[in-house]
Amino acid sequence: MSIADTVQPRFQSNVYSYENIEETLPKHTKRLIKDADRRNVQIIHGQGELLDEFSRLVELTESRKGVALRDKEYFKTLLENYPEGSVIFLATCNVYQLDKEAKEKKVQIEKEIDATPENAKKKLHRLEDQLQSVNKDINEYKKIFDEFGQEDKEIAIAGILSIQYGNTCEMLYAGMDERFKKFMPQYKEYVENFKWAFEKGCSWSNMGGVEGTLDDGLTKFKDNFNPTINEFIGEFDIPIYPFMYRLTQKAYKILKSKHM
Template sequence: MYTYKIGISAEEHDTFVKASNQANLLQSSNWAKIKDNWGNERIGFYKNGQLVASASILIKPLPLGFTMLYIPRGPVMDYGDQDLVSFVIKSLKAYGKTKRTLFIKFDPALLLRQYALSDAESAPENEHVLSYVKNLEKAGANWAGRTSDIAETIQPRFQANVYTAPNLAETFPKHTKRLMKDAINRGVITTRGDLTDVTEFAKVVELTEGRKGVALRNEDYFRKMMTIYGDDAYLHLAKVNLPKRLAEYQEQLAQIEKDLLETADHQKKRLTKLNQQKASVEKYISEFSDFVQKYDEELVIAGILSVRFGNVMEMLYAGMNDDFKKFYPQYSLYPQVFDDAYQDSIIWANMGGVEGSLDDGLTKFKANFAPTFEEYIGEFDIPVNRLLYKLSQFAFETRKRLRNKH
């Protein structure tokens, strides 16, 4: 009844995954090209000759000729079908033995809970997904459980996901809308870039790395990602032309001063409004005059690199020049990403992981855009070499902890 095939085509795999409600960029065949420091294989699973499950597998070489296999956000299959689940796990284990695999790690695109931040404590767990855990455990997989720390798993178990809709900004909190206006007032313009803009994007990411003390990716990596994914790669850039904006403020000030001279003393309300506008514009002129001394032309102050797969999107990398944090470029960028995604029939744009405590800085920032917070079911292991499995797990966890300290 069931068979499997090693090395199915990228087209067959991608078509199957895109049609699934478990579609995820990390299961796209091109993702393995991005992660080219790992090996890769695609395995299709068939019932009576029809593809019913698929997995793009990353292969990590280990010392002494051993390997670890990792299936990010996969395999893609019906986890409610016990016979299929058992066959897939058994087949993966058999394949792992041919690769001298110690264990296979996977984290299915199965959502345990979804909620608005205000409902986090009361949102129920999906009973169907919990039954899938039992199916996987019965088939021989070990569940890591309800982990909370973002560093405990390879992929975040908690994420902030924005479901696209027309006029989405109307659902944002008031302070988000205010900061969106502040970005416009400071002359922030958001555009979609291309390969020629990668250098400038890499610069703002590098500034973010230095500020946060984290290691993200370099220009070559971003260029490779945009080349491989082509039109499915979305590079959004927030720019400002400081000299031009300064000239506009100076023109505004001249007009306000002219209006003040032409306003009679008894027009108290108008005079108050004009004087408030004058004070605001003078503040901008002072601020921009200092910037123009350092930056004398249009420049990129922030950016986001996202990638589409099917009808879903992952917002993967972001950076900002901290000199311009009061320009609030993120509040111009993120709404534009969501709008462009909606226009391209993308149903959700994942802003990325957050801590399970939901009280970290990332959660607070991402909450500004009214996302749905989502909990994945988490990670599973399939022991292949049972003799070395526990030792290899200890080594893997130790290496992960050391990596997350940096």
């Protein structure tokens, strides 16, 4: 039932092919994608030219979660071995432009407030809510500038590396810069990955394993894409030489106990 019990997870979260994948998504996922659009999150895809940024995002995820995934050389090997079926998706955004637009909007709202009579309370309340929201965005962008610098450029904030194999797509590795989690980049990015897979003739796109209890964080995140959970039979050892098998299993246990 646990991912850790086997080499390959028994329970895997797959999104099956649809002509219009957006129509199958839950309402809250559509709303999160609109949040990404509001932040002008863009999705690009490619291969080796995106490797540096993708590797950086994976390293950030490793540090945040305290796990060891793979390094740049491994990802490069994957791309080289699947030249026709490999892809890296990156979600990017330009915070400089977002900040510029927010400040322009703030000036416009303040002018409207000054021009609105005091007895138009409903309109004033709406404008004040808008002003509060835009000020919140500006403060958020300021924190990002403090870390990244205030440059007019696209920043990679999330990424996925996927492999098409036969009529399936395996979404193998993903990374995200946690400082941009409010931009909701992964939701828009995953959908673009699904579209890419289905356009290449894949029957389904595999987001990877989940716990058999279906109550873990991975399951909850992947449920945002209305997947089918496929349960596999599991893994078995077939001893060709039973006597040698028993000896090696005993030796393996002894060796493992020494390293624990």
